[in-house]
Amino acid sequence: MLLIFPPVAKACEPPGGLPILGAVLKAHNVDYKIVDMNYEGQEFLLDIYFKDNPKKRHNRDLITTSKGYKNFDTYIKVIAELTRGLNNTLDNKSTITMANFLSSDYDSLKSLDLLKAAKNYKDNPFYEYYKNRLPKLLDNSNIKNIGISLQYLNQAVCTFSLIGYLKDNYPHIKIIIGGGLITSWVKSPYWDDPFNSVVDEIFIGPGEVQLLEYLNIEPNREKLISLKPDYDFTDFYKYYSPGRIIPISGSLGCSWKKCTFCPEKAEDNPFIAKKTAKVIEEMAYLAKRYKPTLFHFLDNEINPSVLKAITESNNSIPWYGFTKFYSNLKDLDFCKKLKTKGCFMLKLGLESGDQKVLDSMNKGIELQDVVIILKNLKEAGIKTFIYILFGTPAEDYKSAIKTMDFLIKFHSYITYLNMAIFNLPINSEISRQQDTYNFSDADLTLYSGFNHPKGWNRKNIRDFLKKELKQKEKIKAILNRTPPIFNANHAYFFNDLK
Ligand code: SF4
Structure with a gap:
């Protein structure tokens, strides 16, 4: 095959x-x-x-x-x-x-x-x-x-x-x-x-x-449980990176699956997690066999038990991936341990700097905790890649200003930034509460257009990003150091920013 x-x-x-x-x-x-x-x-x-x-x-x-x-x-x-x-x-x-x-x-x-x-x-x-x-x-x-x-x-x-x-x-x-x-x-x-x-x-x-x-x-269940990804074919390739990156995965789907804007919820994808011990075993195996420069966790959210297990492991290979603002990150010692076990950077979906917007989208995070976590990660020497989403149904211009103010106030804790305009997942619970229309005549589109309930439409958001938010020096500085095209995938290789 x-x-x-x-x-x-x-x-x-x-x-x-x-x-x-x-x-x-x-x-x-x-x-x-x-x-x-x-x-x-x-x-x-x-x-x-x-x-x-x-x-x-x-x-x-x-x-x-x-x-x-x-x-x-x-x-x-x-x-x-x-x-x-x-x-x-x-x-x-x-x-x-x-x-x-x-x-x-x-x-x-x-x-x-x-x-x-x-x-x-x-x-x-x-x-x-x-x-x-x-x-x-x-x-x-x-x-x-x-x-x-x-x-x-x-x-x-x-x-x-x-x-x-x-x-x-x-x-x-x-x-x-x-x-x-x-x-x-x-x-x-x-x-x-x-x-x-x-x-x-x-x-x-x-x-x-x-x-x-x-x-x-006939699937051999025992073999399926114990197998490890086979990256032997990569010996023939010299990928566009100055070191060998090996993708790794601890889970598929999301254990939270409540954020109203997220396709994971809209598609109702099941959460399938490997046993924590298996993830650690896989890291050790891949480290020994392929001698990577960097592990890239592909999980939607690296779950807290995996984070904890990594702090107790012998891993010495740098790694990064998406996680949530989990409460164990409020513990500075825990963040420091993560750093000693290779955690180079965490990607975190903050989405908004307005608590009301976060609550309305069921994000499950408190801004006061976010600040503690970002501060801890900075002190521990772990870089942060923060994801922001403008234009969700509960947001308006005032909320967007709150997000901008949050980014400016806590700019020193944010290494990299990704900003996107919200797309409404087709057939999602949230889409049924909106005044929707067909985005295009494309039959494979995964998103609907919608008339924003507060008039905070894509054009307004684009203007706001261009004329206000991206003009702020502190935000500009973050955006200017965020690698283009390869984004997070190449962040590790910029020594001056490590
Ligand atoms: S946004 Fe992240 S935490 Fe929220 S449901 Fe989607 S994957 Fe899970």
């Missing part, structure tokens, strides 16, 4: 899901190969560019060594140069950044466009790469199934172009797709199975048992 991670996503680390499926197959004696076509495809395009522009090749070296991260301006220039390289052979209908793919011909949220991308696969910028690589993998092989991991919207068009190529050239091979994005699509009330002409099977949620059932293999 061939497992593929398609373009385009950030190629700074390997994908986190396929190594688990690979380990499942290995444990059940099924031959498999994982190919990261996202990384390989970007390398293919860059190689063409470097052949014509050999003097630009050093940018490829800079992004993979610490030299590229010594100076923030150099880093930004390197990203810009590599982006130019990726787009060098493209017509003006497609754009590739190091984290995204955009096409004016194919809308990723329209199933008809994705089917069209499958039909017109020769139009895709990765076609030459597919044509070069896939015959080497498939000709004279006995591969009967290809599993494609579709996690992000930016992979959608290239995924369907890949499927089109495979259907045309290898019609006997079955195509299975799974991953976060396809799971969200299938859970949408408007899902109408539009891809059944090109896809043989769709997996929703975790694929381990589904894959074995699909292959008619």
Whole structure:
């Protein structure tokens, strides 16, 4: 079986899901190969560019060594140069950044466009790469199934172009797709199975048992419980980072699942957590086998028992990930212990600096606790990546000002900042209380438009962000040091900010 991670996503680390499926197959004696076509495809395009522009090749070296991260301006220039390289052979209908793919011909949220991308696969910028690589993998092989991991919207068009190529050239091979994005699509009330002409099977949620059932293999529960992700394939890749990042996961879903704005709640995704001891064991195993520079926790929220277990572990590998403002972080000694056990940075969803807004969205956090936690993390030497959401139904201009004031007042505790405008999850509880309208005629959209009950619409918010919030020196300073494109994924490598 061939497992593929398609373009385009950030190629700074390997994908986190396929190594688990690979380990499942290995444990059940099924031959498999994982190919990261996202990384390989970007390398293919860059190689063409470097052949014509050999003097630009050093940018490829800079992004993979610490030299590229010594100076923030150099880093930004390197990203810009590599982006130019990726787009060098493209017509003006497609754009590739190091984290995204955009096409004016194919809308990723329209199933008809994705089917069209499958039909017109020769139009895709990765076609030459597919044509070069896939015959080497498939000709004279006995591969009967290809599993494609579709996690992000930016992979959608290239995924369907890949499927089109495979259907045309290898019609006997079955195509299975799974991953976060396809799971969200299938859970949408408007899902109408539009891809059944090109896809043989769709997996929703975790694929381990589904894959074995699909292959008619009786799952060995003992083996499933004890298996570890198989990252052996990454030996062939030199990802766009100056150190080896290994993704790790302690849970799927969210144990809280109450925030009214969150797709986890809207989709009612189950919370599936590994035993705490298993997470620690996995960290030790991955540290020994792959000698990572950094662990990237993929969890929506690293839960408090895992945080506690890490403080009691022997882990010495730096790590970061999302967590919630949990009460154990109110203990300064606990934060200090986390730091000694590798915690480099925590990503935290604050969303708003107005308690009323937080309460209305069931965020389950108190601003007075947030301040204590941020202060503790700063004192312990743990960086913070803070996520803010403007435009939720309970927010208005006055609340947004409160958020801005909060950020200014506590700016010294905030290392990095991400600000987004709220999207209303389709078919969510909160959407039923709003005056909604169709965002677009796209059948795969996961969001509804809504008339904000307080008139605090997207245009007002954009104006506020541009003309007020982003003009504040203290906020500007945080935004200016937040790495573009790769964001949190590269934050660790900026020594001057450590
Ligand atoms: S926002 Fe975070 S804490 Fe809230 S439900 Fe979603 S994943 Fe859970």
